[in-house]
Amino acid sequence: MLGNMSWIFWAILSAVFAAGTAVLAKVGVEGVDSNLATAIRTSVILVFTWAIAIGLEKHQGLGSIGRKSWIFLVLSGVCTGLSWLCYFRALQMGEASRVAPVDKLSVVLVLIFAALFLGERLTWVKAAGGVLTAAGAIILALA
Template identity: 80%
Template sequence: MGYAQGMTWVFWALLSAVFAAATALLAKVGVEGVDSNLATAIRTSVILVFTWAIAIGFEKHHGLALIGRRSWVFLVLSGVATGLSWLCYFRALQMGPASSVAPVDKLSVVLVIVFAAIFLGEKLTPMKIAGGSLIALGAVILAFA
């Protein structure tokens, strides 16, 4: 069993949250005195090199030829959405406190719950509605506290 198979999605999601928190704090300091668009370009360039190094290091780049057209379209659109999100996030970090910007950014969780129900047919349970509502309320409280 490889390293990735032994870890659950919860482990990886929590690790993602830790790195996302580090991203906000590091970016807040890094964007000071730098145009937010340029800062995003620098960050994105690092990510590009870093992720390709990982893909090549684990020999996953051979799978490029196997990716279907539909997947390419949605991965490219996802990349555009990510780029736009990061541009907006860095601009918001430049203008506001990280402790307020990050919670508002996390309203994306609420939007994912709603959009996953609408577009992906995922079940919108009372617990998801309650959890999403608490996230939204918490984001608003933290953003304006």
């Protein structure tokens, strides 16, 4: 049943958990090296996601993943790791309510990258949303 839910349902849940991540990580990273904190967080994610994949018997699909998918998934993982390292360092140095909005400038970059590299249309509505998102992030970061 959960698999049939709309993408917007999952995106909202993602936002809720991301908000929790920022608040919990800000408390957790206090007095801990940000790289070590990221390693701990990543280890939890590794165990948690593999438990889900194995529990749902999705791990059996490993052999059917093509070379291109492997390359891009690995590169995506590298980007995720670098993002988390930077995010935890920023959280250690700044307020969560200022760091998180700047991190969400990724939304604006995704709009641009999706248009440039994925051929997605950048409509005036998406562009306006991107400008508003950027403005909001800047306002919140400077507040």
